[in-house]
Amino acid sequence: MAERRARVVLDAMGGDHGPAVTVPGALAAYREHGVPVVLVGRAGEIRRWLRRYGAADGVEVRHAGEVVPMTERGGHTTSRRETSLMVGCELARREGLPFVSAGSSGAVVASAVRAFGRREGVRRPALAVALPTTSGSTVLVDAGGTTDPTAEMLAQFATLGAAYARDILGVHDPVVGLLSIGSEPGKGNRLVRDAARLLPELPVRFHGNVEGHDVLAGTVDVVVTDGFTGNIVLKNIEGCVRTVLALAARTGTADPGTLEEVARLYAADTHGGAALLGLTGTVVVAHGSSGAAAIARACVVARDLAAEEAPAPVNGHRAAGPAS
Amino acid sequence: MAERRARVVLDAMGGDHGPAVTVPGALAAYREHGVPVVLVGRAGEIRRWLRRYGAADGVEVRHAGEVVPMTERGGHTTSRRETSLMVGCELARREGLPFVSAGSSGAVVASAVRAFGRREGVRRPALAVALPTTSGSTVLVDAGGTTDPTAEMLAQFATLGAAYARDILGVHDPVVGLLSIGSEPGKGNRLVRDAARLLPELPVRFHGNVEGHDVLAGTVDVVVTDGFTGNIVLKNIEGCVRTVLALAARTGTADPGTLEEVARLYAADTHGGAALLGLTGTVVVAHGSSGAAAIARACVVARDLAAEEAPAPVNGHRAAGPAS
Incomplete structure (x- = not known):
């Protein structure tokens, strides 16, 4: 149960190299740093790379059929709900998990804002x-x-x-x-x-x-x-x-x-990428040219950030007023 | 005569240290690089520093009583005609000489535009x-x-x-x-x-x-x-x-x-400072924190730039129309 909570959702299609890099990156995050990862993207492609690098219990796959090209700036990105970015962000939001992508930073920001929403x-x-x-x-x-x-x-x-x-x-x-x-x-x-x-x-x-x-x-x-x-x-x-x-x-x-x-x-x-501040969830944007080690590092940073950013319990002192 | 034409006009009051640095800088430009310099600024102060470092034939002094502080951005700078910046720029324009200052770059740009004017x-x-x-x-x-x-x-x-x-x-x-x-x-x-x-x-x-x-x-x-x-x-x-x-x-x-x-x-x-492009004269803006060596280098760059940028003679092919 502790392990399930600490999972990181990773956009498998993001970055200059897509699953060729995100799959070994996810495997390294789990094997070398103990961070379980949910890979979101085209399941067939992801599984082909997992067969090549060797599957692991701590690396799951969630299908999303569409891919946001690295040239996209944001804008209409979020109207396509089946992209690995939007499916990944929504999954992370629903399950309270951190999200990592090496996609076009404009598109990652737009998708994350749409899914998580800004802090008050x-x-x-x-x-x-x-x-x-x-x-x-x-x-x-x-x-x-x-x-x-x-x-x-x-x-x-x-x-x-x-x-x-x-x-x-x-x-x-x-x-x-x-x-x-x-x-x-x-x-x-x-x-x-x-x-x-x-x-x-x-x-x-x-x-x-x-x-x-x-x-x-x-x-x-x-x-x-x-x-x-x-x-x-x-x-x-x-x-x-x-x-x-x-x-x-x-x-x-x-x-x-x-x-x-x-x-x-x-x-x-x-350094493992940049933290996207001001949202209700934890989002890390990795460099588009990230290799597998950089992806793994971004997953570790995301897990650590999520642990630090955990909101105070609703019945604690910080939430004395009615929930909004 | 050749030496007089190659002179460089230097704002003696510009930069974080004023004449304490521009005077030895001018002396180094002349002694080490053969560039004669006209120092423009408070003549009394400049001469005190010249006595300390030793005067040279190739370093002249032209008085200008006002100083533009390093904090000034430009704007109203040019309405004060007696600053070392404006007196220096006007002298350089009249005599067709290159101008060097380590003053606030906003103020240098504003003064240079006012004195030299932009190219068409x-x-x-x-x-x-x-x-x-x-x-x-x-x-x-x-x-x-x-x-x-x-x-x-x-x-x-x-x-x-x-x-x-x-x-x-x-x-x-x-x-x-x-x-x-x-x-x-x-x-x-x-x-x-x-x-x-x-x-x-x-x-x-x-x-x-x-x-x-x-x-x-x-x-x-x-x-x-x-x-x-x-x-x-x-x-x-x-x-x-x-x-x-x-x-x-x-x-x-x-x-x-x-x-x-x-x-x-x-x-x-x-690197000796930045060349201000787009004006009818040659202007080099040195770093505000320049030491004497950087000032000397800026004077050398200004002389070289002026030699390259020398306009075609008025009776040459490029100036067929009436002088404006």
Whole structure:
């Protein structure tokens, strides 16, 4: 029974490689990390890959006949109820399980919002990624959930990101910075200048503006930005790490093994994807180019997030009013 | 006479440290690189620093009594005609000299536009920076000139960036990419989706969308983005290089000297600042935190740019019509 509760629902058709990667990823999640997985997608295809890699008790299959292409941005995605994304999200919601997909992040966000619904008062969900710094880690939020947010949405991302840093990463009273092009108030584009007036009013410890070089410097615990800029920053870091290590290796004396260790810190296989904050369920969006190890890691992160995010019991102190 | 023509006008009051850094920077530009400099700013202060570092024939002083604070964004900056920025820009325009400032980039752009004026047809200027990749370099444009451009402006940045790659970096038929959050057309925020429809119509070799990891990968010769995102990407790279090298050094075997070499590739001291494209004169914006070496490098870049950008003689073939 304990094991059934800890299952993770995985979109088997998501990502650049579909079941060729999600099936071995699910098997690794179960065998190496003890996370049981429900694979959702075209049952025939999934079973072919399971025969190849060897089935396991802890990996179930649930059929969904349609697939959302990686090029889809969201929008009409949710009108097709038989996609692996929608069937998977609905299953996760009904059974109170975490959901993982490496599909197009726009489509994952749209499907998850439709199935789970937003938490009370949340206008748009945001993707949070914890990035390693020299002194610990920094939460980047939004890393790609909402590409054109309003200033009010950015303010909510600050609150969601601070809660994530506190509840999941265990940071006491996290410091929040707003990503801009100068540390002085008033610097930035229109969106950031508007948001900079809202953030000091929030019940979070607001540091003020931070700049591009602060993201990995440990200046703040949470870096708030729009989903367009955040996604570009996240992928820019991945590319920058690769280029720097290639240049360092080329100049000679650096030990390739050591450099690989640093590269791994920033690889999707290690951080395991982004948490979609602001919904009533747990959703992890893995990188579209994830390999099996990254999928397995995303399943582990989803299980851990679900354990942390478990809502207070309805008859507990936090739910004194009538259930809504 | 040749030496007088090659002079560079330097805003002595710009940057986080003002004349304490711009004066030794100007002296280094002249002594180490043969670039004569006109320092514009508070003559008393400048001369005090010149006494400390030792005056040189090739370094002149021109007085300007007002200083634009680093916190100023532009806007009303240009109504004060006695700032080192406006006096410097006007001097450079009158004498056909390149101009360098490490001041607030918003204020530098506003002053330069006011003094030099835009080239015919150009709506907004853009900052271009050449970033080293494993296979050469990539021009990032706009790196901070215009924070809230329209799609039409982004299309002009593509044209300006391609011309810069061709004329200054010597890239034959440069390939241009539009920075977004997915390589498929239709991915991105509203601005990028609109711009993606305009770029294929331009007389440039358009690759399509590129992502954050492509910036340093050498995927394209020119990466086009808005000045907000571009500035954050530029500074994110600086910070990422520092963090990666610190982590690599900490894990042990990498040789610190080798790592320093890579760090220098991405430091302001090496790339020497951003070229402001789209104006009738040559303007280089140095990093606000520039040291003397970075200031000297920016002066060298400005001289080289001015030599390349020299307009065709008025009685030549390109100016058949009446002078405007």
